[in-house]
Amino acid sequence: MLYREAGQFKTSYAxxxxxxxxxxxxxxxxxxLVVAYVAVPLLANEYWLSTILVxxxxxxxxxxxxxxxxxxxxxxxxxxxxxxxxxAFAAYKLSTAFPGLHIVLVLLAAGLIAAATGILFGIPxxxxxxxxxxxxxxxxxxxxxxxxxxxxxxxxxxxxxxxxAPPRAVxxxxxxxxxxxxxxxxxxxxLTVVILLALGAKNMVRAATGRAWMAIRDMDIAAEIMGIRPxxxxxxxxxxxxxxxxxxxxxxxxxxxxxxxxLAFDIDRSFQILFMIIIGGLGSILGSFLGAAFIVLLPILLxxxxxxxxxxxDVSTVTNxxxxxxxxxxxxFLIAEPNGLARLWQIGxxxxxxxxxxx
Amino acid sequence: MQFLYAITIGPVAQIVADPGFFLEVLVGGxxxxxxxxxxxxxxxxxxxxxxxxxxxQGTMVLFAAxxxxxxxxxxxxxWLAALLTMAVMTALAFVxxxxxxxxxxxxxxxxxxxxxxGISFVLEGLGQMxxxxxxxTLDIGLPSGPLKFGPIEINKFDLVAALAAGLLVATLAVFxxxxxxxxxxxxxxxxxxxxxxxxxxxxxxxxxxxxxxxxVALVAGIMWGSNLGVQFSLTLVALKALPVLIxxxxxxVPGAIVGGLIVGAVEKIGEVFWGPAMGGAIEDWLAYMLxxxxxxxxxxxxxxxxxxxxx
Numbered sequence: 001m002l003y004r005e006a007g008q009f010k011t012s013y014a015x016x017x018x019x020x021x022x023x024x025x026x027x028x029x030x031x032x033l034v035v036a037y038v039a040v041p042l043l044a045n046e047y048w049l050s051t052i053l054v055x056x057x058x059x060x061x062x063x064x065x066x067x068x069x070x071x072x073x074x075x076x077x078x079x080x081x082x083x084x085x086x087x088a089f090a091a092y093k094l095s096t097a098f099p100g101l102h103i104v105l106v107l108l109a110a111g112l113i114a115a116a117t118g119i120l121f122g123i124p125x126x127x128x129x130x131x132x133x134x135x136x137x138x139x140x141x142x143x144x145x146x147x148x149x150x151x152x153x154x155x156x157x158x159x160x161x162x163x164x165a166p167p168r169a170v171x172x173x174x175x176x177x178x179x180x181x182x183x184x185x186x187x188x189x190x191l192t193v194v195i196l197l198a199l200g201a202k203n204m205v206r207a208a209t210g211r212a213w214m215a216i217r218d219m220d221i222a223a224e225i226m227g228i229r230p231x232x233x234x235x236x237x238x239x240x241x242x243x244x245x246x247x248x249x250x251x252x253x254x255x256x257x258x259x260x261x262x263l264a265f266d267i268d269r270s271f272q273i274l275f276m277i278i279i280g281g282l283g284s285i286l287g288s289f290l291g292a293a294f295i296v297l298l299p300i301l302l303x304x305x306x307x308x309x310x311x312x313x314d315v316s317t318v319t320n321x322x323x324x325x326x327x328x329x330x331x332x333f334l335i336a337e338p339n340g341l342a343r344l345w346q347i348g349x350x351x352x353x354x355x356x357x358x359x
Numbered sequence: 360m361q362f363l364y365a366i367t368i369g370p371v372a373q374i375v376a377d378p379g380f381f382l383e384v385l386v387g388g389x390x391x392x393x394x395x396x397x398x399x400x401x402x403x404x405x406x407x408x409x410x411x412x413x414x415x416q417g418t419m420v421l422f423a424a425x426x427x428x429x430x431x432x433x434x435x436x437x438w439l440a441a442l443l444t445m446a447v448m449t450a451l452a453f454v455x456x457x458x459x460x461x462x463x464x465x466x467x468x469x470x471x472x473x474x475x476x477g478i479s480f481v482l483e484g485l486g487q488m489x490x491x492x493x494x495x496t497l498d499i500g501l502p503s504g505p506l507k508f509g510p511i512e513i514n515k516f517d518l519v520a521a522l523a524a525g526l527l528v529a530t531l532a533v534f535x536x537x538x539x540x541x542x543x544x545x546x547x548x549x550x551x552x553x554x555x556x557x558x559x560x561x562x563x564x565x566x567x568x569x570x571x572x573x574x575v576a577l578v579a580g581i582m583w584g585s586n587l588g589v590q591f592s593l594t595l596v597a598l599k600a601l602p603v604l605i606x607x608x609x610x611x612v613p614g615a616i617v618g619g620l621i622v623g624a625v626e627k628i629g630e631v632f633w634g635p636a637m638g639g640a641i642e643d644w645l646a647y648m649l650x651x652x653x654x655x656x657x658x659x660x661x662x663x664x665x666x667x668x669x670x
Contacts, residue, residue: 076469124651128658130468131412131609135601136654139647150638267598271476278473320488327480334474335462 003352019202036191041184049183050256052296057190058252060292063276064194064201064285065244070274071283072205073237074217075125079137080245081269082121082144085262086114087246088253089154092163095254096156103168103176107193107250114246115239117144122238126231129220141267148262164259177254186255193251197244202285204240213237214283279333281340290341298326365636373632383511384631385624390517392623393524397579398600399607399615400528401572407548407610408568409460411471415479417597419573422486423448424580424589428497429490437499441577448573449566451482456565487591497584520582527578528616531571535612540567548610602650608660617661622646 003024010016020026044053066080091110094101101109121140125133148154155163167178175181176189204210212233215223224230253260272295280291302322337344374381398416405413413419426447430440459474503516535541546554547564555561580589583596603622607614630642653660 135605136651139651142644146643320484323480323484327477330477338470
């Protein structure tokens, strides 16, 4: 009853092409933004901000990037961690080599460097696809991590191989990286970056670029016959996706952890992000966020449930149980809803439209 | 200049100067490649019969080895432990078929792949919960120590491992070629629908292939385990098996073996002769790079079915 678009007529092209054509969606989104920008910084404590929300935003951005590549353009990639590392190390090198460079420019440049790397490792996608491509992208994963581990130039010859983010401010004295940064500032900065990039992604996938990606994904030969150039489209998908993932990696290193070593971006990270988009929903912007939330929150929940129930289990059993439950849930989700949480959300919306009179 | 020399002429000069050492490295690489072959073999068996890219193969190796070691530590005789582990792996095959494969039939390849990653999480947790997460040493009395063959020296253990792998492959080949079930397996691998229409039960076949690759995993697990100790890093072997599959082709049993040997040899030679110039540990990615280059020229692998579609 509340969620019904009857009577909302579109009288201009602009209204027809709006991202959220339904009024209720716009209200919900505005509310969500108010909650994210006002309520959360006021209410959330430091633990929530810096160990749950900021990593969630980094994960969501990386998942978004991978979803553009895998969900929209249909190119499976297991190299996400490697590209995140490129973003992180590029941001580090840039900000230490040019101390005057603004943090936003550093992030953008790091994204561009990751994009260039993505194009390079995307070249095999022109000849192979599916699982073969997945293995080919593993090469980038292992090679990049090895590179950052072994070549001391990347971590400015630090003996531990760990890079630490130098303090940087967005505006004067509002630090978002380094020891002086407040969790609230970090959170708001990451939130703004993620929202702007998500907006960009949403617009990209509904425009010609995204349609070309989806055409390639659904049937590459047909797409080619319709005049979509596979070379350009696929490499563009790799570039844009790596751009997003690179910025996610830079945010991870600079805003979330503050100091990071290449191992933080190893193969497990790639799998984790792939999980997010599968569970969230392939080919859905919203799905990337839902999947990231699921994967970030589930382990925390599993870790705290025994304590809440008053059971005393030792830590190693908890981690093992956690991996068992996590694995079973993945299988369960794939069986119950192979199209992910985003699809559940869609079904929910359909139901809501008819509620309370389903006929 | 110095770097260029170190990665181009230097290693070659080194090889020419001491061909005996090169041969030794080569043989060592081939023998360690046998291990990759064993893991890759498990992948190929399942992929051929069910089209599932079984990411859990590496964890199955770990799980089988953990169960085996755990049973031996309970003072069971080796043959009984092996038998019981086999029973556990067969039970696992039944459970996987019933709970995972059957509900997911007809789903996209990537969904099945993800499901096997889920399985690998479950097995990882289960194995470590049952048998503990420490490194177990496994000693079933395999010979070890160097053996001289003219100028080159090889480890007896590697030789035994290679023999065991050879025996396993031969048994599997006979099983595939000579038995009724083997024929059914090959029929399913060729064409699911045709196999169904002549009355072969797909479900039964799936259980059989998963149990068979459980057996292969057990052999691989015993071999790796007695060499390096039964530990968590065994699952990483699965990732190394992926380039092996690319080289050999996803659907070819001989391909898995040859691919494993090539990867093992290239990795060792690269590490020993080219590694020092590039900062070491290049075997982490050399196999993948090899696969990547290979894919560009021959996407179907050495023995794989030719992929007609190309874009």
